[in-house]
Amino acid sequence: MKHILKLHVNGEDFEIFTEMNKTLLEVLREDLGFTGTKRGCDLGACGACTVLIDGKPYLSCLTLAIAVQGKKIVTIEGLAREGKLHPLQKAFIEKGAIQCGFCTPGMILTAKAFLDEHPYPSEEETKRAISGNICRCTGYVKIVEAILSVNENQ
Amino acid sequence: MDKLNVVGKREVMLDAWEKATGQARFTDDLSFPGMLFGKILRSPYAHAKILQVDLTQALNVPGVKDAITGRDIPKKMYGIVPMAKDEYALAIEKVRYIGDEVAAVVATSVEAAEEAILKIRVDYEELPAVFDPFEAMRPGAPILHSNVPNNVSASIRKEFGNVARAFSESDVVYEDTFETQPVNHSPLEPQAALAIVDLSGKVTLWSSTQIPFFLRRNLATTLDIPESKVRVIKPKVGGGFGQKIDLYAKDFCAAFFAMRTGKPVKFVYEREEVFTSTRQRHPMHIQLKTGMKKDGTLLAQQFKVVADGGAYNSTAPLMITLACYFIMLPYRLENLLFEGYHVYTNKPVGGAMRGHGIPQVRFAVETQLDMIAEKMGIDPLELRLKNAFLAGEPHPGKLLVQSCGFSDTLVKAAEGIEWKEKRGKLPFGRGVGLAGASFPSGVSNMSHISSGAIVKIERDGAVTLLTGAADIGQGAETVISQIVAEELGVTLEDIRITAADTEITPLDPGTFGSGVTLRAGNAAKMAALAAKEKLFEAVAEKMEVHSKDLEAKNRRIYMKDQPEKGMSLIEAIKIYQYSDRPMPIIGRGSYLPPAKEPTTLLKEDGNFSPAYSFMTQAAEVEVDTQTGKIKVLKMVASHDCGRAINPMLVEGQLEGSVVGGMGQALYEDVITDKGEVVNPSFLDYGIPTAMEVPSIVSIEVETNDPEGPFGAKESGEGTQLAPAPAIVNAIYDAIGVRFKTLPVTPEKVLEALWKK
Ligand code: FES
Ligand code: FES
Numbered sequence: 001m002k003h004i005l006k007l008h009v010n011g012e013d014f015e016i017f018t019e020m021n022k023t024l025l026e027v028l029r030e031d032l033g034f035t036g037t038k039r040g041c042d043l044g045a046c047g048a049c050t051v052l053i054d055g056k057p058y059l060s061c062l063t064l065a066i067a068v069q070g071k072k073i074v075t076i077e078g079l080a081r082e083g084k085l086h087p088l089q090k091a092f093i094e095k096g097a098i099q100c101g102f103c104t105p106g107m108i109l110t111a112k113a114f115l116d117e118h119p120y121p122s123e124e125e126t127k128r129a130i131s132g133n134i135c136r137c138t139g140y141v142k143i144v145e146a147i148l149s150v151n152e153n154q
Numbered sequence: 155m156d157k158l159n160v161v162g163k164r165e166v167m168l169d170a171w172e173k174a175t176g177q178a179r180f181t182d183d184l185s186f187p188g189m190l191f192g193k194i195l196r197s198p199y200a201h202a203k204i205l206q207v208d209l210t211q212a213l214n215v216p217g218v219k220d221a222i223t224g225r226d227i228p229k230k231m232y233g234i235v236p237m238a239k240d241e242y243a244l245a246i247e248k249v250r251y252i253g254d255e256v257a258a259v260v261a262t263s264v265e266a267a268e269e270a271i272l273k274i275r276v277d278y279e280e281l282p283a284v285f286d287p288f289e290a291m292r293p294g295a296p297i298l299h300s301n302v303p304n305n306v307s308a309s310i311r312k313e314f315g316n317v318a319r320a321f322s323e324s325d326v327v328y329e330d331t332f333e334t335q336p337v338n339h340s341p342l343e344p345q346a347a348l349a350i351v352d353l354s355g356k357v358t359l360w361s362s363t364q365i366p367f368f369l370r371r372n373l374a375t376t377l378d379i380p381e382s383k384v385r386v387i388k389p390k391v392g393g394g395f396g397q398k399i400d401l402y403a404k405d406f407c408a409a410f411f412a413m414r415t416g417k418p419v420k421f422v423y424e425r426e427e428v429f430t431s432t433r434q435r436h437p438m439h440i441q442l443k444t445g446m447k448k449d450g451t452l453l454a455q456q457f458k459v460v461a462d463g464g465a466y467n468s469t470a471p472l473m474i475t476l477a478c479y480f481i482m483l484p485y486r487l488e489n490l491l492f493e494g495y496h497v498y499t500n501k502p503v504g505g506a507m508r509g510h511g512i513p514q515v516r517f518a519v520e521t522q523l524d525m526i527a528e529k530m531g532i533d534p535l536e537l538r539l540k541n542a543f544l545a546g547e548p549h550p551g552k553l554l555v556q557s558c559g560f561s562d563t564l565v566k567a568a569e570g571i572e573w574k575e576k577r578g579k580l581p582f583g584r585g586v587g588l589a590g591a592s593f594p595s596g597v598s599n600m601s602h603i604s605s606g607a608i609v610k611i612e613r614d615g616a617v618t619l620l621t622g623a624a625d626i627g628q629g630a631e632t633v634i635s636q637i638v639a640e641e642l643g644v645t646l647e648d649i650r651i652t653a654a655d656t657e658i659t660p661l662d663p664g665t666f667g668s669g670v671t672l673r674a675g676n677a678a679k680m681a682a683l684a685a686k687e688k689l690f691e692a693v694a695e696k697m698e699v700h701s702k703d704l705e706a707k708n709r710r711i712y713m714k715d716q717p718e719k720g721m722s723l724i725e726a727i728k729i730y731q732y733s734d735r736p737m738p739i740i741g742r743g744s745y746l747p748p749a750k751e752p753t754t755l756l757k758e759d760g761n762f763s764p765a766y767s768f769m770t771q772a773a774e775v776e777v778d779t780q781t782g783k784i785k786v787l788k789m790v791a792s793h794d795c796g797r798a799i800n801p802m803l804v805e806g807q808l809e810g811s812v813v814g815g816m817g818q819a820l821y822e823d824v825i826t827d828k829g830e831v832v833n834p835s836f837l838d839y840g841i842p843t844a845m846e847v848p849s850i851v852s853i854e855v856e857t858n859d860p861e862g863p864f865g866a867k868e869s870g871e872g873t874q875l876a877p878a879p880a881i882v883n884a885i886y887d888a889i890g891v892r893f894k895t896l897p898v899t900p901e902k903v904l905e906a907l908w909k910k
């Protein structure tokens with residue numbers, strides 16, 4: 001059964017006529033074209049589909065779209081403001097924390113929510129924070145480095 | 155060598171910003187109006203005859219547009235190695251493993267396709283199955299492929315020196331058996347394909363592939379249409395590690411359904427399918443006998459290797475050959491007998507994975523070397539240094555090793571892990587270990603392993619580079635662009651690259667065997683040089699000098715010995731145009747790795763690769779004797795990659811490779827029960843997360859290979875050869891227990907400690 005779904009994504013309001021049982025991941029990718037949100041497993045086990053909902057990281061493959069109506073959703077496409085990269089995006093790029101880039105959107109958003117709460121984390125805390133996000137390419141070394149570097153020089 | 159401006163710099167990956175902002179498009183991110191979605195029905199049986207398939211009910215599901223079985227497709231086999239073709243895109247008469255492809259449907263939604271799959275009725279006649287390679291080799295065992303009556307589909311026997319005599323002259327002879335497990339590559343992007351067909355009948359396929367040109371060939375074969383009717387485009391690829399080297403049912407089905415329906419068709423695998431029905435690292439059983447002199451001189455080695463290949467060949471002959479060739483390095487070994495067998499079983503299929511057949515035998519060799527060192531009272535580092543192969547030495551197997559920094563990598567890794575201070579001296583539960591290896595930089599002497607490149611210098615000084623090389627996340631496009639920028643004396647920002655589109659870019663075999671930097675890099679360097687020479691000719695004429703006295707750097711062309719005499723690149727282009735030379739300025743390069751000593755791989759001795767890289771891994775571990783858990787505290791990866799074109803990307807390769815190797819040593823295992831994968835998910839499989847990652851030190855040893863572009867060789871694949879034995883050797887140093895099977899799980903540790 002199709003219904004009107006109202007979502008607030010990356011600062012804009014969307015009305016979508018779609019099936020009510022869709023996950024947020026499906027709606028973002030298929031109905032709204034925010035393909036930056038990745039599907040790595042569809043089972044909540046890789047973190048590639050992470051988005052921010054009211055500032056907190058959620059696995060969009062396990063989240064029903066109708067359950068997050070009225071909330072603020074941020075995908076990787078919404079992180080850069082007015083053409084300016086978020087410091088985390090810059091750090092990931094410059095530190096070589098991106099290889100294939102498939103884990104990157106989820107990783108950056110997880111890190112963003114984490115840094116918002118813990119601006120000066122330790123390495124251990126950082127590793128724990130991203131332990132739900134799998135990266136098969138980088139070995140995480142440069143990812144952790146990038147996250148730690150963001151508030152370092154402030 | 156002269157000062158380099160772009161090569162050797164920690165340049166940011168060209169497409170990193172696209173990936174950081176969500177703009178990068180992977181196959182599943184692409185879509186077309188009216189696109190259909192496909193699903194594949196897979197066999198629930200390990201071995202069965204397909205008696206009948208009834209699609210009627212599936213076709214009645216609303217939204218379903220088409221459905222096929224193996225009987226509807228051209229009867230054309232495929233395989234990545236032409237001599238080992240043994241697979242149909244969909245099974246035709248029988249299925250050979252749980253997950254084998256039986257039928258496929260397309261529908262207007264994924265849900266409709268999923269529902270339809272459940273409504274396909276298949277009558278199977280179950281056949282006896284075999285799950286163990288040794289049982290499969292016995293007379294009377296179930297036969298998977300009728301043309302291979304003993305299930306041994308590829309084998310190699312290679313001997314040089316005189317092994318029997320060398321053993322009799324040895325002071326000590328050791329014999330051990332080792333076993334490794336199946337490992338899934340687990341690229342984070344699941345396999346995907348999207349096809350459209352135009353009115354002329356030409357198929358365009360976007361695919362998560364490492365090998366666009368081989369895929370084009372295999373797709374044309376299986377669709378039974380000419381290669382010229384197939385265009386393969388590689389969008390961003392979310393990792394491969396070897397798993398995306400084959401054609402898969404998703405590629406064939408997307409194209410075949412697009413041809414049948416006239417609609418765009420997309421197939422995306424679920425994570426479970428990636429585990430059960432793509433490829434995995436071959437589990438191996440390795441018997442190894444080694445003879446040595448009292449002083450630690452390695453005299454002879456004899457191997458008997460049985461690789462469990464699963465239901466199909468994939469890269470079988472190549473895999474078993476590589477396993478053999480790369481025990482011929484990095485040590486001086488005058489007498490070798492290697493027998494290797496690739497055996498069919500009713501299980502998931504083995505294929506190329508980072509290291510391709512070599513990590514398994516490396517594990518055996520490096521573990522046994524430590525065992526021997528201990529029994530003989532020699533330091534394992536000394537034992538390795540004593541036998542380390544040196545550059546320029548004649549190789550008994552006729553490999554041509556022009557640069558070799560192996561000893562250096564050993565020494566530096568040992569320093570990095572504080573070998574002298576720590577080995578044998580840490581408290582119980584802590585220990586250090588190391589292991590060495592060597593890897594090719596692509597393969598010599600096969601003309602289909604050539605790379606081409608085109609470099610165009612535009613009117614405004616921008617450079618357009620066309621290369622067939624397939625960047626799957628390792629940064630090939632960046633590295634090749636750096637090479638071109640260096641050769642032309644421009645900056646990296648001046649380069650615009652188009653890669654891996656079989657219709658537009660020149661031939662390239664793709665990303666495998668670690669040949670990309672050397673092979674595609676050399677082709678691009680040649681193309682850049684050819685374009686530069688055209689420009690130099692016009693400039694030299696104008697300046698009334700010899701073009702050989704000119705040099706290009708910093709967007710200028712000038713006299714080598716009088717740098718102030720010259721002009722900007724833009725002026726040079728103007729001069730070129732005003733001298734009535736034809737535009738555009740195009741340089742072309744085609745590169746085939748030379749074969750000074752040609753080899754036919756399986757039959758004769760000879761050189762195998764244009765260059766060989768060398769590496770040592772050292773590990774420090776901590777074993778929790780209560781829980782059996784092993785924590786890797788530190789890894790040192792020292793790597794002779796010739797010259798690092800981009801040290802930041804090389805480090806990234808080493809770090810990722812080391813962590814993958816650690817996964818193989820301690821956690822990862824595709825567990826099957828009667829052929830059924832019981833842990834086909836990230837939750838149950840055991841990929842290392844950030845929590846398990848040790849501190850990693852990467853050390854680049856530069857040797858400047860004469861054949862490599864700016865001296866560069868392989869990096870990143872060879873690094874996955876030695877982490878497992880380094881870790882296992884460190885575990886021995888920590889708790890005095892020797893593990894000969896992988897992975898070393900907490901249960902195995904506790905059991906061993908209990909027995910001790
Ligand atoms: S796709 Fe959501 S966690 Fe993997
Ligand atoms: S960069 Fe490829 S999975 Fe993280």
